[in-house]
Every structure is written in structure tokens, then in C-alpha cells.
Amino acid sequence: MDYDAIIIGGGACGLMCAVQAGLLGKRTLVLEKNDRAGAKILISGGGRCNFTNLYTAPENFITENPHFLHTALSRWTVDDTISFFENFGEIQGQEKTLGQLFPKSNKAKDVVAVFTKLMYDTGQDIWLQTEVKSVEKQEEGYLVSFVRQGNEQQLFCKNVVFASGGLPVAKLGASDFAIRSARQLGLSIVETAPALVPLTITGKDAPWYASLAGSSVFARVYNNRISFEENILFTHWGLSGPAILQISSYWRAGEMFTIDLLPKFRLNELIKNERTAGGKRTVGQLLNDYFTRKMVEALGKYLPIDRKIASLSKAGAKLIYDTIHEFRVKPAGDKGYDKAEVMRGGVSTDELNPRTLEAKKQPGLYFGGEAVDVTGWLGGYNFQWAWASGYLIAQNL
Template sequence: MATEENPYDAVIIGGGACGLMCAVQAGLRGKRTLVLERNGHPGEKIRISGGGRCNYTNLYTDVGNFVSADPSFAGPVFAGWTVNDTIQFFEQQGITGKEKTLGQLFPVSNNAKDVVAAFTRLMHRYGQQLQTHSNALSVDKLETGEFEVTYEHRGATHGVITPKVVLASGGLPVAKLGASDFALRIARQFGLDIVPTAPALVPLTITGKDAEWFAALSGNSVYCRVSNERISFEENMLFTHWGLSGPAILQISSYWRPGETLVLDLLPAHSLEQLIKTERAAGGKRLVGQLLGDFYSKRLVESLGRFLPIQTKIASLGKADAKRIAETIHRFAVKPAGDKGYDKAEVMRGGIATRELEQTTLEAKKIPGLYFGGECVDMTGWLGGYNFQWAWASGHAIAQAI
């Protein structure tokens, strides 16, 4: 309990989605928190999310939408703070949601700043202290069982004693927004296991002999199914001057490992062999390229001429030719060289191992009073609002315990 000597029930390190929700929910319970945010404004990743529109949850959130050593760990957290809770929470703040695609919910205003403003209002209403330009330097456990948090604020070093500390400082993307490995370093300091981290929801790069072919298609988007041996996603893919991006690629990037080949079905809603048969039955006067032009841009069709007989009349194709064309379109193999790294990644894969945390409170089992929430935990959501739902839900779960 807060006292004159220790005025805060908890210090929350990180004023992003998880930290802000945790502070507000703690305030609802009559607790007083100090939120240390290294940026000049809270919620910077909220502000830029969804192209500045903030896809703040997904209607279909389930543990199956998460990459983790143990996705089921999130079950009780999501049970404690559901998607409906998120919707109602924001509606109470005047933010009504609208579904875009695949359950993705955005504010009707299309303005992520409204989401941040809602939290800053609530922080003020419930007497929570938000201190920006405050860079956490260390967290130490005292003999009293309390913690001392040391931080830098505008060139001066300060310390605060608190019974509980919440690490909600995010992951490694994006450095210009203040991303750091602080939560991971504190976890290691206290002997907690870390699941190896890597960029996730990140564009993939193509190098070598195929790089020029992909670069020439930069700006072209195609609806496709992208697969590896573990999973597949069916959404738009974007060619770029350095490789591949777009929702389908970002999704599978969380499951891709260096050295793996991805298989692209460039026409998932149709059977190209059947389309060729239909064309042949109608006389087969059109060229292969004209048939492909029904589905792709002129530039993509011309580029596919590297692999396919686009100038050949369909009537002239043999069965083997038709099969080869279909195999190329439906099983286009790509071997990425790597990814674009943390500065282009939307989230971090891996983090503090869930087995180190209590399942309902996210308190470190070995270190009473120390909590981890949001992106720094090994719980990485798909593209489309899932990571925000984890941030809100984990912030809520922690707030019930501090």
C-alpha cells in the first residue's frame, strides 16, 4: 500500500499499450502507480499502429493466433479481459469500433491518437502519475523485499522505492520509438529464462540471382496463399524493391526460419489447370499471358514470362505444359535471404518464458512483486489487432494483483 515514504503501489516501466492499461485498471482499484515513459509522449507505438488508425483488437482473438512456446498460457489472461471487454472499455471513452477485414477493429474516427488520449484522460482521472522523458536504468531488489527503480529524467538520475514493479517496456522493434531490451535484461538479471528473440511481422528480403526479378515488380500486390511446412496464410502479398511484404508475408514471417523455402499459391481461389481446360474447350485462341492477365497486372504477367510460355496460344499447350504452368502459379517457391530487422518489424517474437510467470497475474514466480506484460513476454500475436488484445489483457491481469 502506498505511503508517504513510498507513494506508489507500483512503478510501471513503459507507457505503451500494456503499461497504460495496467495503470488505468490499477487506478480503478484505488491503487496509485508511477508510469515511467522514455519518450516525450505515451503510447508512441499506438499512435503509428495501423498506419495511424490503430487496429486495437480482433474479434476472433484466440490462443491459436499466437506464436509462443506455450500459446495456451494466454488462456486465463484472455478469459479475464475479453475482446468484448476491450470493445466496451473503448466505447465508454467514446471510441466506437468498425470492422475492416478478418475481424480487425479500428476506431470509427480512424485516428490512433483518440486511443492514446483516452488513456491519458483516465490516467489523470484516477490520479496515476505519468512521467515522460524518463529512461529506466535499473531495478534492484532490496533486503526489505521492496524494489528500487533507478531512472534518468532530463539529465538527472532519480530513484524510487516501490513494493511492486511492472515491466511493460515492450520489445526490440522500433528503435526510433524507444524500443529496448530493458525488460529482457531485467529478466536475465533475476535469473528468468528467455525464449530466443527475433523480428516478427516483418518483411522478408530476397538477394542473389532472383533479387532483380523481384525488385522489378516493386509495388505490385497479389492475393495469394503463402505456406511453409507448419502453417499457411491467405492474404495480399506486396512485391518490394528488396523482396516481399504485405499482410500474407508479415503473417508467415513469425513462423519462418532462416534457410526455409516458402511456397506461394498465386491464384488460391482457382485451379489454373481447370481454367486452361475451359479456355481450350472454347477454342483456346487466347494466349497464356492473356489468361493470366485476367488476374494479374501487365507487369507481373510479363515478368512471369521468365518461367511461362506467355506468348503461346492455349490451344497449343500440351497436358505437360498445362501442368507445368499450373505448378508454377500454384507452387511458386521462394527462399528468402532474411528479414528487414527490428526497425521494420511490428513486434518481437520470443521474450520472457511464460513458464517463469504466474498464469493469472504474470508475476515472476521466483521474484514476488515483479511482473512482466505485453510484448516482452513470449506471446506474439498475428497481424490484425491480436497483439493489442494481449497488451490490454495482460495489463489488466497485472493490475488485479498490484
């Protein structure tokens, strides 16, 4: 069977690439390591699949070359994603928070079903439980070696698409195959690391964080690069929650960041108002208006929570302000690829044509999705990049 392209990886990018190629009358073969297509789609958003974000823009991505994204995100827009799922799967999107769009059914399997049906309708092939071992450059294309049903096989194809994702999550068959292959074929790689990942705290502060395990606080988390306002979650080993996952993509080992635990209010104003009313309440009673009792008790390690507000010194008031609004954190590390949503880094965008995602040095070789040095924020941005990159590649096969 002659194929227009062999697509390595049956995830978001690979499936979109296959069906878009099919809609153009092309034939593709998807080689997928797992026993089902779209494994990562199925677990995303707690099985609900946050399939795009209404506010997607190049600024919502981390990459060494932000200009690279303009073509892909303008050629396949959020409106295109919404229309695609409405037209081919009757999936209506509903916004939850911050532009995050989920299927109204709240079922990720409905998203995967759109692709499996279109693959069938357009005559695309997918071989499951097939592990690709190598891709070798030949004179007129590429020789793809793989293991299928215990048998080693090879196929030659003019075009090969790497849509095999990144290193998260190993139990879903994730690997660095695309990165290793790109390097072997002479392409440069931007250093990879876990992103959108919980952060760990060790040392003398660890018991304090552990004592708050399960507590969630709406906060502003920021460093000198970026700021996010969402919930943070204290855990037995450190910090998680949306705002922490977001900042983790901009955090580097050894760095600190700051948490404003009460971003909608100013403690100096609250203390001033209390003093105007007589200042009879304690610091703890004031904080109880805004935090759980558990949180206030924990803050007692740093603050004079039993002191009457009327008797607070200037230094005491400043200590409260600084602790609540400028809580400094120095993580020991992160929870690694198995707890990360995505991978940061990947095939350098300098190696790819931004209009086609074809490798400049290797005609017929394409890279899309997570394997590329494009990492989106939490909240559907990475799916939008996967759909857009899959679409772009399909147009140029």
C-alpha cells in the same frame, strides 16, 4: 510518494495496467522514455490503431506454451476491450477486414486520449522522458534507478511492472531492457527475433522481384506450419504485405515457403475450359484475366506466355500450374527490428504465473505485453494481449 507499483513503459500494456490499477483505487507511477505516452499506439495501423480483433483466440499467437494464454484472454475479453473504449472514450469500433477493429474516427490519438484522461481522473502519475537504467532486488521490493531531466534518481517500490515492450522500433525508444533485466534477475528467455516483418530476396532472383516493385497480389502463403490468405506486396528488396508479414513470424532463416498466386481458381480447370473453347488464346492472354500486365510479363521469365493454349503439352500445363499455385520462395533474411511490427520470443511463460503474470522466482515483479514470449498475428491481436496482460497485472498488484 508511496506507489503500489512502478510501471516501466507507457505503451499499451503499461497504460492499461495503470488505469486499471487506478480504477481499483491503487496508485501507480509510469516511467516512459519518450516525450509522450503511447508512442507505438499512435503510429499503429498507419495512425489509425487497429485496437483489437473480433476473432482473438490463443491459436492466433505464437508462444512456447499456448495454454498460458487462456487465463489472460478469458479474464479480459475482446468484448471487455470494446466496452472499455466505448464507456471511457466513446470510441465506436468498426470492422475493416478479418475481424480487425478500428476506431470509427480512424485516429489512434483518440485511443491514447482515453488513457491520458483516465490516468488524470484516477490520480496516476506518469513521468515522461525518463529512462530506467536498472531494477535491483531488495529485501522487501525493488530499487528502480532511472535518469529524469538529466538527473540520476532512485525509487523503491514493492511491485515493479515491466511493460517496456520489445526491440521494434528503435526510433520510438524500443530496447531489450525488459529482456536484459529479466535475465539479470534469473528468469529464462525464449530467443528473440523480428516478427511481422518484410522479407528480403538476394542473388539471381532479386532483379525479378525488384521489377515487380509496387505490385500487389491476393495470394495464399503457406509452409508446413501455417497458411495465410491476404495480399502480398513485391518490393525493391523482396516481399511485404499482410500475408508476408504473417508468414514471417513462422519463418526461420534458411527455410522456404510457398505462394499460391491464384488461390480462388485452379489453373488446370482454366486451361481445360480454354481448350474446350478452342484454345486459340495464348497463356499470357489467359493470365491477363487474373493478373496485371506487368505481372504477366514478369511471369514470362518462367512461363511460355506466347504459346497458344491449344498447343500446350502436358508438361507445359503442369509448369504453369506449379508456377502459379506453388511458387517457391527462399528469403535471404528479414528487414530487421526497425521494420518489424513486433518481437518474437521474450520472457519465458514458464517463469510467470498465468493468473497474475507475476514472476514465480521474484515476487512483486510482473511482465506484460511484448516483453513476454507471446506474439500475436497481424490485425489487432497484439493489442488485445497488451490490454489483457495490463488488466491482469493490475488486478494483482
